[in-house]
Amino acid sequence: MIRDKHIPIMVNEIHSFINNKKNLSILDCTFGGGGHTKKFLESGHFVTAIDQDDNSMIIARKLKKNFSNIFFYKANFRNINLLNLEIKKFNLILLDLGFSSNQLDDINIGLSFKLNSNLNMNYLGGNLNAHKIINHYDKYELQRIFDLYGEIKQAEKLAKYIVNQRSIKKINTNFELIEVLKESGVKFRSKKIHFATQAFQALRIETNKELDNLVEFLKKVHDYLDIDAYLAIISFHSLEDRIVKNFFKENKVKKNREFNNKKNWGFENLTKKPLIASKSEVLENNRARSAKLRVGRFIN
Numbered sequence: 001m002i003r004d005k006h007i008p009i010m011v012n013e014i015h016s017f018i019n020n021k022k023n024l025s026i027l028d029c030t031f032g033g034g035g036h037t038k039k040f041l042e043s044g045h046f047v048t049a050i051d052q053d054d055n056s057m058i059i060a061r062k063l064k065k066n067f068s069n070i071f072f073y074k075a076n077f078r079n080i081n082l083l084n085l086e087i088k089k090f091n092l093i094l095l096d097l098g099f100s101s102n103q104l105d106d107i108n109i110g111l112s113f114k115l116n117s118n119l120n121m122n123y124l125g126g127n128l129n130a131h132k133i134i135n136h137y138d139k140y141e142l143q144r145i146f147d148l149y150g151e152i153k154q155a156e157k158l159a160k161y162i163v164n165q166r167s168i169k170k171i172n173t174n175f176e177l178i179e180v181l182k183e184s185g186v187k188f189r190s191k192k193i194h195f196a197t198q199a200f201q202a203l204r205i206e207t208n209k210e211l212d213n214l215v216e217f218l219k220k221v222h223d224y225l226d227i228d229a230y231l232a233i234i235s236f237h238s239l240e241d242r243i244v245k246n247f248f249k250e251n252k253v254k255k256n257r258e259f260n261n262k263k264n265w266g267f268e269n270l271t272k273k274p275l276i277a278s279k280s281e282v283l284e285n286n287r288a289r290s291a292k293l294r295v296g297r298f299i300n
């Protein structure tokens with residue numbers, strides 16, 4: 001069964017950078033439900049799409065029946081250099097990071113704290129999952145991920161409590177984990193968000209190596225950008241956004257066209273402050289509330 005209920009985010013904002021341009025070659029590194037890709041195809045552009053997700057592959061195949069200008073690769077975008085791409089340089093590269101609504105609703109992945117799934121959270125393949133982390137990481141590793149990826153102030157207290165609880169009984173499901181978090185006595189951020197959000201975020205980032213994937217991809221992205229191409233990145237949490245912000249800063253082109261990174265390429269930062277979704281978009285799609293879009297123009 002194809003799951004396809006993901007609503008693409010900040011479509012107008014992204015298209016505002018390429019309005020009036022025709023026949024662009026676009027690389028959509030996070031195809032998901034294909035929402036962004038479909039809009040690009042409808043505007044007559046050529047899309048190379050990447051996603052690690054099987055469901056995405058099925059959606060892409062279906063899309064190919066109506067649009068011949070799409071090439072899909074099932075892969076982790078951090079490994080882009082291993083792909084035998086039909087098109088090698090792009091006018092726009094888009095990353096819409098994280099997981100899709102289709103994946104959030106998938107009980108086998110178990111990203112939601114509303115569904116009682118087996119502890120997993122892996123939506124990108126690979127061997128790690130939240131069950132292994134929660135039941136086998138030592139106290140210091142747990143503390144590290146809760147601190148770094150969850151920004152939980154009492155990370156040490158939480159790690160200690162989990163290690164103690166799992167020695168009595170393994171923690172197998174999302175609901176069991178939520179119960180442990182509740183009983184831990186740790187103060188989580190809970191204004192406007194579910195109290196388990198920070199811990200779930202930490203486990204998800206660690207399981208899928210989300211930040212590493214982004215960092216590794218950014219090391220390679222300049223090889224795939226045509227002159228004057230746009231790099232557009234939508235992130236959903238401050239850790240990702242910080243990486244993107246620093247990337248554009250470190251690789252900025254100065255006023256005298258000198259490259260900050262001392263290489264022969266750089267970026268003009270087109271979004272001094274990240275763009276956020278309009279109020280009406282957030283009303284229609286709650287997921288858009290935490291989205292931040294940064295765009296740079298490639299100069300070489």
Ligand SMILES: C[S@@+](CC[C@H](N)C(=O)[O-])C[C@H]1O[C@@H](n2cnc3c(N)ncnc32)[C@H](O)[C@@H]1O
Binds near residue numbers: 036051
């Ligand atoms: C927010 S969704 C993208 C939604 C898409 N823009 C749309 O309009 O339907 C993120 C997608 O990126 C994929 N993804 C995240 N990190 C990835 C990675 N490192 N490599 C490949 N795909 C990745 C996820 O599997 C997910 O399908």
